[in-house]
Amino acid sequence: MNFGYLIVVSTSTEVDYTQLAYALALSIKNTQKPGYDKVALVIDDPHQISRFNSAWVFDHVIPWDKEIHWDGRSWMDQLSPFDETVCLDADMLFLRDYSHWVDYFVENSELYVANKAYTYRGEPVTSDEYRRTFTKNDLPDLYSMYTFFKKDSELAKEFFTLGRYILKNPKEFSNLFLSVSKPKVVGTDEAFALSAKLLDITDEIAYELEFPRLVHMKPMIQNWPWPADSVSDHVGFYLNKKGQLKIGNYQQSDIVHYVEKDKINTEMINILEEIAWKK
Amino acid sequence: MEEIIDDFESWLKNYTPVEIDYYATFDSDTGKVTAVGPSYAFTDEPHKVAIDREMAELILEGKINVHSCIIDMRSNTLEIAEIKSVFKIDDVLHRIISKEWTDIEKPDIYITYDRSKKSLKFQMTEEFSGTYKLDKQFQPVVQRKIYWDGETVMNFLITDYNDPNILHKMISLKISDLIAASKTFRSLDLPETFSVYTRRIFKNYVIEIK
Numbered sequence: 290m291n292f293g294y295l296i297v298v299s300t301s302t303e304v305d306y307t308q309l310a311y312a313l314a315l316s317i318k319n320t321q322k323p324g325y326d327k328v329a330l331v332i333d334d335p336h337q338i339s340r341f342n343s344a345w346v347f348d349h350v351i352p353w354d355k356e357i358h359w360d361g362r363s364w365m366d367q368l369s370p371f372d373e374t375v376c377l378d379a380d381m382l383f384l385r386d387y388s389h390w391v392d393y394f395v396e397n398s399e400l401y402v403a404n405k406a407y408t409y410r411g412e413p414v415t416s417d418e419y420r421r422t423f424t425k426n427d428l429p430d431l432y433s434m435y436t437f438f439k440k441d442s443e444l445a446k447e448f449f450t451l452g453r454y455i456l457k458n459p460k461e462f463s464n465l466f467l468s469v470s471k472p473k474v475v476g477t478d479e480a481f482a483l484s485a486k487l488l489d490i491t492d493e494i495a496y497e498l499e500f501p502r503l504v505h506m507k508p509m510i511q512n513w514p515w516p517a518d519s520v521s522d523h524v525g526f527y528l529n530k531k532g533q534l535k536i537g538n539y540q541q542s543d544i545v546h547y548v549e550k551d552k553i554n555t556e557m558i559n560i561l562e563e564i565a566w567k568k
Numbered sequence: 569m570e571e572i573i574d575d576f577e578s579w580l581k582n583y584t585p586v587e588i589d590y591y592a593t594f595d596s597d598t599g600k601v602t603a604v605g606p607s608y609a610f611t612d613e614p615h616k617v618a619i620d621r622e623m624a625e626l627i628l629e630g631k632i633n634v635h636s637c638i639i640d641m642r643s644n645t646l647e648i649a650e651i652k653s654v655f656k657i658d659d660v661l662h663r664i665i666s667k668e669w670t671d672i673e674k675p676d677i678y679i680t681y682d683r684s685k686k687s688l689k690f691q692m693t694e695e696f697s698g699t700y701k702l703d704k705q706f707q708p709v710v711q712r713k714i715y716w717d718g719e720t721v722m723n724f725l726i727t728d729y730n731d732p733n734i735l736h737k738m739i740s741l742k743i744s745d746l747i748a749a750s751k752t753f754r755s756l757d758l759p760e761t762f763s764v765y766t767r768r769i770f771k772n773y774v775i776e777i778k
Binding site for chain 2: 524525527529530555
């Protein structure tokens, strides 16, 4: 098996995505067993990683600058150096061994896109606060932040090719297929969902499973009885020296998509590095 | 009379925005600030003082409660009394950042844990008549006048590292304990790694572990 995780970032003046990718890669090395802990980083400016103490956490560094920001993820099938890949968002943290999920996907799927998210209290997200486009246009509820695919899959190739085409022609696809509620921006989630719908492959790539379990930290989907601008106004984010994370008083064990980029600072990086060095 | 601009491009190029002066109006008996805004809003107000733009914006944005502001009538300057209204979790349960991880150069409260002596020392900045000496670059220090209730109790929770859910000890002291004096708690055998949390009364807290 030649499996690995893929992270695609590009330089931004507002957010240090490379540092977020570094934190994620450290957390993968710290928690996944050998054979399931490979990480490839796709980045527009590979020199950026020379500033990190443990750049070795990136097994592959792939220079690529054809797209900016998240749009680059739609090229994951062409960029990944692995036969089997899970492509992740950079602002995520791994907190325990999830390799059994990978075993399942390698055994049973060519392509699988996460289609459920959880609050930090482990409740399924039911609000469509940030996903009106999905509900109003009857799109499958796909989350591209965890996408498994096999490199040799024709299904995956067709899916990503159409996804890229949608991202390149957002107005046309919005007008034709998302007219009930047009998104401000057609992002990767919308493009993937529309691609799945148009190809009629939702049942093949997003069927009911209890995993991957992804904690999504956008504020308005936490099932709170009050409106919120940011999660950290209401609950704390506590990463201890063992790399264990509590949000409020809830111990986290699933993959956390923390959303607020300032959660990863030099101190957090130092914690993750020390764990990696001792492993 | 209105001005007619012939060459808009060159006008825009040379345009310099008018600098707005900000003022605070106050009750002349108590010194309590009643309103903050641009100077033209208070042309008829008898009791007003000029304040700096940064402070005015913080008050107008609600980051500093106007009710916490007092005019020191001897110097005619605006001073902030202790912040008593807290809303965010970081205000209610504020983690005191370690010296090695912070850029804070002017802490209001400085805590030192000396592992060999097992002592925890609390100091307030000399800006507030405390004993913590600020760095040379900030000398000579201009004393800030703060109007507080000296009996206000500050509680410090000593917890597991970055986890306020696991409490080891709680320490309490009054603000008045730190005026012209430091306060040291001895025989405190703390874990190898720990964090200190508090309700945020001051803006900047720093801890140093030796």
